[in-house]
Amino acid sequence: MIAESTDITVVCHVRAPLLLEPIDRQIETLQACEAEGSVDDLLLRSWPKEVSRTESSPHHEVLETYDRFSQWAVRRGVSIEPPFNTRTSTSQVTGESRELLVTPLLCLEVYADDQLVGVFPHSDGDETYTTNEVIAQLRTEELPTPLGQSPTLAGSSTECPECGDSIVDGQGLYACGECGWTGTMTDAGELVSRTGRSADVEAKPSARTAETG
Numbered sequence: 001m002i003a004e005s006t007d008i009t010v011v012c013h014v015r016a017p018l019l020l021e022p023i024d025r026q027i028e029t030l031q032a033c034e035a036e037g038s039v040d041d042l043l044l045r046s047w048p049k050e051v052s053r054t055e056s057s058p059h060h061e062v063l064e065t066y067d068r069f070s071q072w073a074v075r076r077g078v079s080i081e082p083p084f085n086t087r088t089s090t091s092q093v094t095g096e097s098r099e100l101l102v103t104p105l106l107c108l109e110v111y112a113d114d115q116l117v118g119v120f121p122h123s124d125g126d127e128t129y130t131t132n133e134v135i136a137q138l139r140t141e142e143l144p145t146p147l148g149q150s151p152t153l154a155g156s157s158t159e160c161p162e163c164g165d166s167i168v169d170g171q172g173l174y175a176c177g178e179c180g181w182t183g184t185m186t187d188a189g190e191l192v193s194r195t196g197r198s199a200d201v202e203a204k205p206s207a208r209t210a211e212t213g
Contacts, residue, residue: 009041010138011109013065016046026106029135038141053086053099066101069109069119071184076148078122083107106131110144115168118146161191 012030033039051059066084073080083104088097108131110117120134124147134144160167165178174191175182183193 006143007040007111007113008038008138008143009043009111009114010039011043011045011111013045013047013103013107013109015049015103015105024106026131026135029139033135033138038138047103050087050100050102053101062103063101066103069107072116072119073122073148076118076122076146076150078124078146078148080119080122082123083121108134110134110138112143118144120144120146122147124148161193 010030010033012027014024014027027044030039030042034042047062047065048059051057051062053063057063069080069084085102087100087102104121108120110120118129118134121128121130123129127147129144129147137144159165160176160179160181161183162181163176163179165176167174167176167181173182173184181193183191
């Protein structure tokens, strides 16, 4: 059971039509979870079906979200491909090719006290943790436990590289409450300082309904 003092936030990323007309059963169940109190905050965000993976893409926030999810998957030793996929599109007029990121119909981020619990769906080999399973657990006030290994920080260390105190993971931004150090983690598991950034852990999304991009 989820402790009464634990604040549960679910960020639900959906294709734009579902956000505009949220009739999907999973979204309705998440809304019921919020109404019943098993989820404290439900944030709905929309994204397009496909996003161009170029510097000129108008959907940088979607690409940043995907990169954050990928980093989480690397730390757990799991995969988010699928539900995310990439494909190449070639223009019949110019002959130029571009790489497109195909987004899932629905994807969930779950936070407990502002700390990322997991990204769903994801897979570990032949086993997949689906959004239906996550929602069912939340409905019964159970905190989902992702597949894969426990995340590791800088060689299995949770210590701040500056002062040695413990650090906190907030949406992929690591922060030390003792000395104010902040940083991110590379795909190789190395902590990298974010010089000049605030010492506060990156806040979870605050907009109740927002259209990405």
